[in-house]
Amino acid sequence: MVTSFTPYAALSGGVLIGLSAILLMWSLGRIMGATGILEGFIFPKNLDNWSWRAATLLGMALAPLIIYQVSGNFPSIQIPISTGMLVIGAFIVGVGVTLGSGCTSGHGVCGMARFSPRSIAATVTFMATTAITIYIIRHVLGA
Amino acid sequence: MKILFGLISGIIFGLGISISGMMNPAKIFNFFDFFGTWDPSLALVMAAALSVTAIGYRFILKQKLPKFEAKFFLPEKKHLDAKLLIGSGIFGIGWGISGFCPGGVLPAIFIGHLDVYIFIASLVAGILSTKLLTKMLKYQVAISQN
Numbered sequence: 001m002v003t004s005f006t007p008y009a010a011l012s013g014g015v016l017i018g019l020s021a022i023l024l025m026w027s028l029g030r031i032m033g034a035t036g037i038l039e040g041f042i043f044p045k046n047l048d049n050w051s052w053r054a055a056t057l058l059g060m061a062l063a064p065l066i067i068y069q070v071s072g073n074f075p076s077i078q079i080p081i082s083t084g085m086l087v088i089g090a091f092i093v094g095v096g097v098t099l100g101s102g103c104t105s106g107h108g109v110c111g112m113a114r115f116s117p118r119s120i121a122a123t124v125t126f127m128a129t130t131a132i133t134i135y136i137i138r139h140v141l142g143a
Numbered sequence: 144m145k146i147l148f149g150l151i152s153g154i155i156f157g158l159g160i161s162i163s164g165m166m167n168p169a170k171i172f173n174f175f176d177f178f179g180t181w182d183p184s185l186a187l188v189m190a191a192a193l194s195v196t197a198i199g200y201r202f203i204l205k206q207k208l209p210k211f212e213a214k215f216f217l218p219e220k221k222h223l224d225a226k227l228l229i230g231s232g233i234f235g236i237g238w239g240i241s242g243f244c245p246g247g248v249l250p251a252i253f254i255g256h257l258d259v260y261i262f263i264a265s266l267v268a269g270i271l272s273t274k275l276l277t278k279m280l281k282y283q284v285a286i287s288q289n
Contacts, residue, residue, distance in 0.1 A: 003170045003182045010187035013163020017188070018195025020156035025200060027148035029209030029216050032156060034246035039270065052149035059153020060250040066154070067161050074254050075161040078169035079242065083261060089241025090262040094269015096237055097245060099277075100230025101218070104238075105156075105246035107231070108189060113196035114204070114217070121223050126235035133239025134175040 001080040021110050028052055033106020035097040081143075100126070144211050157250035163188040166251050168242025175239065237269075 021032040030037075030052075037053050044050035068074050079086065097103045100122055102111065107126075111119020137143050164170045164184055173182035209215055220227075238244050243262050251259045 001169045001172075002180045003164070003167070003173050003184075005182050006164055006184050007187055010163050010184040011191045013159045013161070013165065014188040014191025014193075015195050016155050016159030016162065017192040018159075018199065020152045020159060021192070021196040022199030022203065023148065023155065024152040025209065025215070026203045027152070027210045027212075028145055029212040029214060031216070031218075032152065034244070034249055038245055038249065038267075042267065042270065043274070048145070052145045055146040055149035056153035056156075057249060059150040059155075060157035060160070061153075061252040063154050063157025063250050064161050064166075064254050066158065075164070075166045075251075077167055077251060077254065077256050077259070079258050080169055080172065081241070083258070086241050086243075086258055086262055087265045089237045089239075090243065090265035091269040092237030093234055093241060093244065094237075094266045094271075095273045096230050096232070096234025096269075098230065098270050098273040099226050100232075100234050101220075101227065103234060103246060104189075104244045109192045109196055110200075111218075113193055113200050115197075116218070118218070118220060118223060118227055122227055122231040125228050125231040126238065129232045129235030130239040131175045131177075131235075133236050134172055135178070137239065138172075138176055138179055 001078055003078070017105070017109060018113075021105075021113070024056070025110075031106055031110045033102050033110055035101070035103045036106055039098070096126070148211065156246075159192070160247055160250045165247045168247075171238070171242040171244075171247070 024030050024032045037056055040049060041053040041057060064074050081089075100107070102119070102122060107119040107122040112123055160166050165188055170182055170184055173180050174185035203209075204215065241262065245266065248259060248262050248266070252263070
């Protein structure tokens with residue numbers, strides 16, 4: 001499935017992701033990492049610690065509705081794989097981000113922005129295994 | 144105030160994910176498919192997000208405290224360990240198979256796409272079972288040491 005290169009959307013979206021990370025650190029002293037926020041939402045420590053996470057997740061989920069109000073379209077989601085593969089992939093992501101304490105937003109953006117050696121190593125590692133996995137699936141197995 | 148700032152941060156993050164196209168697994172697959180239908184968008188998203196965050200953090204983390212909390216909640220671990228690297232490696236395999244990462248899929252909850260709910264259910268199952276397993280292993284080790 002071909003997708004077109006969208007440099008301006010990519011850059012402006014990236015700037016917004018950065019601004020959200022800045023705002024959350026400035027206001028609540030927290031890292032804008034989807035994994036960390038979700039984990040604390042699933043395993044609440046206390047109401048105070050849970051409620052900002054619930055609000056952040058709600059905010060994230062409201063964004064496509066705002067996009068819809070403005071443009072008349074939801075952001076596109078194209079999933080060129082089977083449901084079985086999606087379930088397996090999602091479960092593996094869950095295992096990986098829990099053991100690795102973070103994902104693309106936590107390690108790849110926030111951690112790397114602090115020049116954290118752990119986040120740099122994590123990001124290099126998952127970028128490499130993602131590329132290898134996609135190469136194997138698409139060009140070795142030919143799916 | 145904490146809830147309000149959490150909400151606004153979430154909205155901005157979700158807008159960023161939506162606009163950048165990072166909610167779309169097809170774009171993720173194509174970023175990593177250098178030898179096929181390559182789409183470099185993800186690199187620009189990361190570069191922009193990273194530069195903005197790095198500049199912002201430089202100023203914010205020089206402050207004593209965040210605005211509405213008594214401290215900055217930064218990870219305490221400083222050194223690399225096997226768990227971090229193995230976990231990140233595993234995450235990449237799952238990302239490569241599914242094209243969704245947690246930050247890309249969570250903002251999509253209200254769109255009403257069945258695959259999004261399937262992904263999130265399985266993601267949460269992965270998180271829960273890993274937490275449970277690591278707790279059990281720690282318990283085993285604690286017993287064997289006594």
